[in-house]
Amino acid sequence: xxxxxxxxKFRILKIGQSMTxxxxxxxxxxxxxxxxxxxxxxxxxxxxxxxxGITDKGEVPNGYNVSRSTTEDFPLRLxxxxxxxxxxxxxxxxxxxxNTQYFGPGTRLTVL
Amino acid sequence: xxxxxxxxxxxxxxxxxxxxxxxxxxxTGYPSLFxxxxxxxxxxxxxxxxxxxDDKGSNKGFEATYRKETTSFHLEKGxxxxxxxxxxxxxxxxxxxxxxxxxxxxxGTRLHILP
Numbered sequence: 486x487x488x489x490x491x492x493x494k495f496r497i498l499k500i501g502q503s504m505t506x507x508x509x510x511x512x513x514x515x516x517x518x519x520x521x522x523x524x525x526x527x528x529x530x531x532x533x534x535x536x537x538g539i540t541d542k543g544e545v546p547n548g549y550n551v552s553r554s555t556t557e558d559f560p561l562r563l564x565x566x567x568x569x570x571x572x573x574x575x576x577x578x579x580x581x582x583x584n585t586q587y588f589g590p591g592t593r594l595t596v597l
Numbered sequence: 598x599x600x601x602x603x604x605x606x607x608x609x610x611x612x613x614x615x616x617x618x619x620x621x622x623x624x625t626g627y628p629s630l631f632x633x634x635x636x637x638x639x640x641x642x643x644x645x646x647x648x649x650x651d652d653k654g655s656n657k658g659f660e661a662t663y664r665k666e667t668t669s670f671h672l673e674k675g676x677x678x679x680x681x682x683x684x685x686x687x688x689x690x691x692x693x694x695x696x697x698x699x700x701x702x703x704x705g706t707r708l709h710i711l712p
Contacts, residue, residue: 489640516698518699526704526705527686527702527703527704527705528641528686528702530699533698533699535698541698543699575640575641577640577641582690582698582699583629583690583691583700584690585631585643585646586641586643586700587642587643588640588641588642589640590639590640591639591640
């Protein structure tokens, strides 16, 4: 059982480039989340989804976009990367709201 | 709004010492409370949880009791090991008024255990 998988594990971008962070879960969870964790800091919610076709903004959505076309996948798109987006990005999923969230291993992104 | 406050770290202890990491919360509804742990280079994973007042969550020697009267959910362990070195996050989910779409995390407490 793979749980929540994220790709890539590491990435270096130049300012202005774009990329998509992939997230897939195989637990048939309805809820999925994207967080960023800056060095030495806690988690900040970027976007979340309560089901296929439904997405909502979190605390820090600017500079990011998401889509949820299937239950399994929840990609995060960065447009026009900026140094302020240097962070570790975590995807998580849960069966329903308020339930335990299961986290992926993270993607470490550096924007230079 | 709902919030979680936990003690700032880092917390440094010797092996076999007693551990307490304080966590207090503010919620308008009926929160479930969680402790997550993040080992170096990994994502967060659930350590324990409690869903109603006076419940005690426990796992791997860690315990926390949901105290509604003091709005607290302090994490304790009687004898820590070097392998417990990690960052610990207190969190809540509020079931009132359908506000449980999201989990609210504290800022995390880094724990160092010295051999």
